[in-house]
Amino acid sequence: MARPARRPGNVPAEATSFVGRERELAEVRGKLARARLVTLTGPGGVGKTRLAVRAATTLGRGFTDGAWWVELAEVREPALVSNAVLAALDLRDQVASEPRELLLAHLRDRKLLLVLDNCEHLGEAVALLVTDLLRTAPGVRVLATSREPLSVAGEHVAPVPPLPVPPADSTERQVSHNEAVMLFTERAAAGSGGFEVTAANQAAVVEICRRLDGLPLAIELAAVRTRVLTVEQIVGRLADRFGLLTGGGPGLPRHQTLRTAIDWSHDLLTPGEQTLLRRLCVFAGPFTLADVEAVTGDQALDPLSSLVDKSMVVKQEARGVACYRLHETMREYARRRLRESGEEDAVEARCAEHYRLACLEWTPQVRYRLAEWLGWMDLEIDNVRAVLRRCVARDDREHGLELTASLAWYWITRATSEGIRWFESLGTSGNPVALFLRGFLSVLQFDTAAARPVLDQAVTAARAAGLASFEAQALSMASVAANTAGDRTRALRLLQAAQAVATGPGDHPAAIAVLQARALGGLFTGDLEQVRQAASEGVRGSREVGDQYGLEMMLVNLACAALHAGELAETKPMCVEALSIARQIDDRVAQFCLLDILGCQAAGTGEPRRAARLLGAARSVRAGVGASVLPYLGPLVAEAAATARQTIGEQGFQTEFEAGTQLSRAAAIRFALGEPDRPDEQPAPVETPTLGKREAEVARLVADGLTNKQIGTRLLISEHTVDSHIRSILTKLGAGSRAQIAAWIARR
Numbered sequence: 001m002a003r004p005a006r007r008p009g010n011v012p013a014e015a016t017s018f019v020g021r022e023r024e025l026a027e028v029r030g031k032l033a034r035a036r037l038v039t040l041t042g043p044g045g046v047g048k049t050r051l052a053v054r055a056a057t058t059l060g061r062g063f064t065d066g067a068w069w070v071e072l073a074e075v076r077e078p079a080l081v082s083n084a085v086l087a088a089l090d091l092r093d094q095v096a097s098e099p100r101e102l103l104l105a106h107l108r109d110r111k112l113l114l115v116l117d118n119c120e121h122l123g124e125a126v127a128l129l130v131t132d133l134l135r136t137a138p139g140v141r142v143l144a145t146s147r148e149p150l151s152v153a154g155e156h157v158a159p160v161p162p163l164p165v166p167p168a169d170s171t172e173r174q175v176s177h178n179e180a181v182m183l184f185t186e187r188a189a190a191g192s193g194g195f196e197v198t199a200a201n202q203a204a205v206v207e208i209c210r211r212l213d214g215l216p217l218a219i220e221l222a223a224v225r226t227r228v229l230t231v232e233q234i235v236g237r238l239a240d241r242f243g244l245l246t247g248g249g250p251g252l253p254r255h256q257t258l259r260t261a262i263d264w265s266h267d268l269l270t271p272g273e274q275t276l277l278r279r280l281c282v283f284a285g286p287f288t289l290a291d292v293e294a295v296t297g298d299q300a301l302d303p304l305s306s307l308v309d310k311s312m313v314v315k316q317e318a319r320g321v322a323c324y325r326l327h328e329t330m331r332e333y334a335r336r337r338l339r340e341s342g343e344e345d346a347v348e349a350r351c352a353e354h355y356r357l358a359c360l361e362w363t364p365q366v367r368y369r370l371a372e373w374l375g376w377m378d379l380e381i382d383n384v385r386a387v388l389r390r391c392v393a394r395d396d397r398e399h400g401l402e403l404t405a406s407l408a409w410y411w412i413t414r415a416t417s418e419g420i421r422w423f424e425s426l427g428t429s430g431n432p433v434a435l436f437l438r439g440f441l442s443v444l445q446f447d448t449a450a451a452r453p454v455l456d457q458a459v460t461a462a463r464a465a466g467l468a469s470f471e472a473q474a475l476s477m478a479s480v481a482a483n484t485a486g487d488r489t490r491a492l493r494l495l496q497a498a499q500a501v502a503t504g505p506g507d508h509p510a511a512i513a514v515l516q517a518r519a520l521g522g523l524f525t526g527d528l529e530q531v532r533q534a535a536s537e538g539v540r541g542s543r544e545v546g547d548q549y550g551l552e553m554m555l556v557n558l559a560c561a562a563l564h565a566g567e568l569a570e571t572k573p574m575c576v577e578a579l580s581i582a583r584q585i586d587d588r589v590a591q592f593c594l595l596d597i598l599g600c601q602a603a604g605t606g607e608p609r610r611a612a613r614l615l616g617a618a619r620s621v622r623a624g625v626g627a628s629v630l631p632y633l634g635p636l637v638a639e640a641a642a643t644a645r646q647t648i649g650e651q652g653f654q655t656e657f658e659a660g661t662q663l664s665r666a667a668a669i670r671f672a673l674g675e676p677d678r679p680d681e682q683p684a685p686v687e688t689p690t691l692g693k694r695e696a697e698v699a700r701l702v703a704d705g706l707t708n709k710q711i712g713t714r715l716l717i718s719e720h721t722v723d724s725h726i727r728s729i730l731t732k733l734g735a736g737s738r739a740q741i742a743a744w745i746a747r748r
Helices: 022-034 048-062 078-088 099-107 120-136 172-177 179-192 202-211 216-227 231-246 254-267 271-280 289-296 301-309 328-341 344-368 370-393 397-406 408-413 416-426 432-444 448-465 468-484 488-501 508-525 528-545 548-564 568-585 588-604 608-623 634-662 665-673 693-703 708-715 719-733 738-747
Strands: 037-041 067-071 112-117 140-146 155-159 314-318 321-325
Touching: 022 037, 022 048, 022 140, 022 155, 037 048, 048 067, 048 112, 048 140, 067 078, 078 099, 078 120, 078 416, 099 120, 112 120, 120 140, 172 179, 172 202, 179 202, 179 216, 202 216, 202 231, 216 231, 216 254, 231 254, 254 328, 271 289, 271 301, 271 328, 289 301, 289 321, 289 344, 328 344, 344 370, 344 397, 344 408, 370 397, 370 408, 370 416, 370 548, 370 568, 397 416, 397 432, 408 416, 408 432, 408 548, 416 432, 432 448, 432 468, 448 468, 468 488, 468 508, 488 508, 508 528, 508 548, 528 548, 548 568, 548 588, 568 588, 568 665, 588 608, 588 634, 588 665, 608 634, 608 665, 693 708, 693 719, 693 738, 708 719, 719 738
Parallel strands: 037 140, 037 155, 067 112, 112 140
Antiparallel strands: 314 321
């Protein structure tokens, strides 16, 4: 089988056309060729992120393992920088006790470009991580954006200047080739449905770009206003605003120019839009319309839509849900406005209460609607983290622990070490639920030394509080921890105590915990009949109540028992169902375990090449969570690999095994489930548009700033023919204006 062609990476698509910056792009390329860390610096709104996106998109092709984008603007805890990079790389803090160690191990032998965007508020934490990366991962190069350098040894700084502005007495050609004018024209055309620089409005457009000092964000905010104002009106209003501040003297510093431009755009908003904009800053991450209305208490669709139209709020889509966010510079501006309004504390409190109540409302049903809840939490986690930070800062342990416990399934399937960190920050003493979950997370990390005392405390606290369900769950988890540590006697004693305490089938969480402890106990001791009995009962109970996680676990247990017994025909259907669930809830531990089992099953049924590829894929997914082969599967995996080697030879095995490690997780799961590959996941080939000879001539004259009439005269063709050529050129280039044609010609 051929090696997958899919190029890894996650650089965001460019939502709008990229204008100019050829010199800066060339500088970034040159610096990254010489240095392993390049930091784009400059004030907010100067275009660092857009330049980094374009650089990563073009340079990523030169890295075997692609280009990866890490958005740090919404990360407020320095301790979570490594977690953010893990998430961006599609790795999982589900088993590894130290996210940084997992990250460094993953990157050690990679050749990739890592882009760290918006580092300024996390400077020290980012600098420490980058220092470690540069030392341990020689094939990794880092492109960072920050308002100031990271001050890391070997760093090359690339200041990002504003776009060059045309001189006041510009010629038509100078204006048509000027990057600031091109940007204004592009955004005005997109915002108003049709805009071009003409002889009549050229002076006004030039003056706008000069007033705004070539700052891209300021230019975009002004360009959007062409929907309702002429460029001459925009110039007049800007002149009044800037004139009051400068008193006719020298221009403003660039940071003040941007603030003044945002002030101007803000003052054109309706009172309702102004109120909404300043209140939106309390959201730490993406937010939905429902979130906005819950926090503000108002109908927000119309003003929110208006803010999006005016480029003051960014709309995006996540998991099929429309959500919104603020540009970091706009968030800072809105925060200042909120503080000045005197309502900062009240709005923050409403936001915190909204998310706290939403999480608590979900709590009783999370286990039975897990995929849906995880999708919601993946979107909202940064906002919930902000509430947790507020609880820690105010020493509000009661609400903080309640909220942390409500996120149990996120910590279990997404961020184990982070969950432990929040429990430790808030303190778990005396809280049976928090103690149980803290111990559960340590067991997931195979840290039985840490789990044992915490689970013992959980048992005592639950018993004292009369919480029989949590007492049974804590005893069951303690039994699993003892078995993992090799203490079979203690494990059996704890299991018997859990069975005695469990309240019966009506308490599904306790019942499934006991059954899991029994099934794992059987796998550790080789009692396959015990595994079958416990897991079969667990499958039935989980199906009845809709517990996906419990069903997945019990199917894995049954598949392990069948594999150990040599019942290979029965093994596969159990794995297929369990792997389908593991894909839906994105449980990486179950995924690598099931890939291992299916690899063993394939080796035992005469499919050595498939076995080798599955085992390779399993190793890759295991490494992505920092885990090892499960103890009760280790001998079977080794035997399967040996069987495959004997059949297809060492070279054949290594070829297929390596191909398995190169599969994306999604492709590996499809392969394991026997599903067809997804060609739509392959990146589209980059095509260079080809213009005909006459079209190329027309395009060059457009770039020179000639009108259709002038082009027709120059080429001895009619204006109608010129217009036809231009429409064809726009179609081929995927462009929407003459300025984009000029930009394309300039790049070539």
